Amino acid sequence: MITQEAAGWQQPDWQRQQADLITEPGALLELLGLEPADLPGHLAAAADFPLRVPRRYAALMEPGNPDDPLLRQVLSAPEELHDSPGFGQDPLDEAEHTAVPGLLHKYHGRALLVVTGACAVHCRYCFRRHFPYQTHLSGQRWQQALDWLAGRPDISEIILSGGDPLTLTNRRLAQLLEALAALPHLKRLRIHSRTPVVIPERLDDELLALLAAPRWQTTLVLHANHPREVSEALAARCRLWRNQGITLLNQSVLLAGVNDCTKTLCDLSETLFAAGVLPYYLHLLDRVKGAAHFIVTDDRARILHWQLRGRLPGYLVPRLTREEPGEDAKTVIAG
Ligand SMILES: *Cc1c(COP(=O)(O)O)cnc(C)c1O
Ligand code: SF4
Numbered sequence: 001m002i003t004q005e006a007a008g009w010q011q012p013d014w015q016r017q018q019a020d021l022i023t024e025p026g027a028l029l030e031l032l033g034l035e036p037a038d039l040p041g042h043l044a045a046a047a048d049f050p051l052r053v054p055r056r057y058a059a060l061m062e063p064g065n066p067d068d069p070l071l072r073q074v075l076s077a078p079e080e081l082h083d084s085p086g087f088g089q090d091p092l093d094e095a096e097h098t099a100v101p102g103l104l105h106k107y108h109g110r111a112l113l114v115v116t117g118a119c120a121v122h123c124r125y126c127f128r129r130h131f132p133y134q135t136h137l138s139g140q141r142w143q144q145a146l147d148w149l150a151g152r153p154d155i156s157e158i159i160l161s162g163g164d165p166l167t168l169t170n171r172r173l174a175q176l177l178e179a180l181a182a183l184p185h186l187k188r189l190r191i192h193s194r195t196p197v198v199i200p201e202r203l204d205d206e207l208l209a210l211l212a213a214p215r216w217q218t219t220l221v222l223h224a225n226h227p228r229e230v231s232e233a234l235a236a237r238c239r240l241w242r243n244q245g246i247t248l249l250n251q252s253v254l255l256a257g258v259n260d261c262t263k264t265l266c267d268l269s270e271t272l273f274a275a276g277v278l279p280y281y282l283h284l285l286d287r288v289k290g291a292a293h294f295i296v297t298d299d300r301a302r303i304l305h306w307q308l309r310g311r312l313p314g315y316l317v318p319r320l321t322r323e324e325p326g327e328d329a330k331t332v333i334a335g
Contacts, residue, residue, distance in 0.1 A: 014201040018120055018167065022053040025076055032063045032071065041078025048290065051076050052122035057198035060228055069226045069258040073123050077293065080124065084292035096325070103145040107329055110190075111152070112159040113145055115176065119164040120195040120202075125255055125291045146179050149186070157188040166195035170206045181215050189216040192251075194223035200234040203241060212244040219247040222277060225259050227267040235275035242276035249280035252318065254301055255294045262307040269308070269316040279318035284333065286323060298333065305334040 011019075022028045025042035028051065029035070036042060053074045061070045099105040104112040119126075149155060158180055165173070180186055189211070195202045211218045220241065224230050242248050250272050252259065259265055269279045284301055285294050296304075305320045320334040 012170075012201075012204060012206075014199050014204060015169070017054055017056045017199045017201055018195075020055045022055060022058055023051050025051055028053055028058060028071070028075060031058060032061055032065070032068070034064065034066050037066075038078050041081070042076050045076035045078060045080040045290075048080065049076070049122060049124070049126075052119070054120060054198045056200075057121060060231060067257065069264075070228060072257050073125070073225065073255070074121060076124065079293040080290040082292065084289070087287045087289045087292050089289055100144045100148045101141050103148055105152075105155075109155060110157040110159055111149065111155045112161050113165075114162055115142075115160050115165045116163040116168055118167045119162065120167055121198045123194070125253060125285060125294045126288070142176065142179065146183070149180075149183055153185040156185060157190060158186050159190040159192065161192045164193050164195050165191055166193040166202050166207075170204070170210065173207070174210055177210060177213075177216075187217055188219065190219045190221060192221045192223065196220075196222055196234055196237070197224045197229045200231060200237055203234075203237040208241055208244055208246070211246060212241075217247075218245075219249060221280060222248065222250045222272075223252070224250050224268065224272065225252045225255060226264065227271040230268070230271045230275055230277075235271075238275040238277055248275075248277040250277050250318075251281040251283060252279070253283045253285055253294075254296045254304070254320075255285065256296050257294070260296045260300065260304065262304055262311070265304060265308055266311050269312055269318070273316055279316055281330070282318040282320050283330075284320070284322040302334055309334075 022031065025046055026036060026039055029039075029042075051074065057070070057074070062068045065071070094104060097104050097106045099111070102114045104114065106112070149158070160176075168176075177189070180189070191211070193202075211220070222238075238248055250268075252268065254260060259268065265282070272279055282305070284298070285291060285296065287295075301320060305317070308317050319332050321330040321332050324331045
């Protein structure tokens, strides 16, 4: 106990938050004052893909509400164990596009580095839940990806993804960025992360200094799915970051029981904009095994999108997209 606390004193705030986790379905339900209807079912699903919920994120949930949209995204559910035809282990054929371990090259001019397998939170709908991370980027393997990039002057944008790149320490990110900065053809740096949504403190000043460096045109793409995830703590940091020249975008996944509602999606766009973040993509769910209960049909998705177009200015309407294996861009279902 004492050792852990002593170590905690030296860690940045966000790292303490990242370690302050709920990992038991029963504990999460108890925290919210809920009776588990089928705890063995929740436990069995968590055995397959463990529960991981920062306490910081749980604090945004509504106590006493078993259908809370934030809870639904992270609580293991018995439905995950049902087999659903058409929901597989690698729905995007990523194995196919792995140029060297840890580097996905699928789209013109952009390459995606899987810098870690770790995430600050485990989202039940995640398409990477069955991902063979051990074959992806770690330690010395960065060098292989850097060597590949050095020979590809046609790549002008490097996307850090995962897992979640912002689970890495600033020191580790600084090392990676320094190596990437030596490749002159890389102009744009993009980071996709859900960490700031669950731990806003992750957007600390040291990281800002790294990313706002004049070497890069930097975009941070947040992954918020519900307006309540854009807390005031997150919004305050986003405004600061935007003022330092970081482009802020958001991408969401359309999820049944979370955000498949016109009002929720409108609120999300407006809340994001108030924080200086533009909605970018609204993705249709990837058909990954265990996530079938989150599916929203294409027809329903199109109707929701059409309703958004009727209610919001064009710049607050995210593009409705789907990732399809073998295409040379994400497929836009509605723009
Ligand atoms: C989504 C994605 C990108 C980026 O696509 P944009 O349309 O530029 O946002 C790049 N590489 C991979 C592998 C992707 O899945
Ligand atoms: S990769 Fe993204 S969606 Fe998947 S578990 Fe991590 S944070 Fe959640």
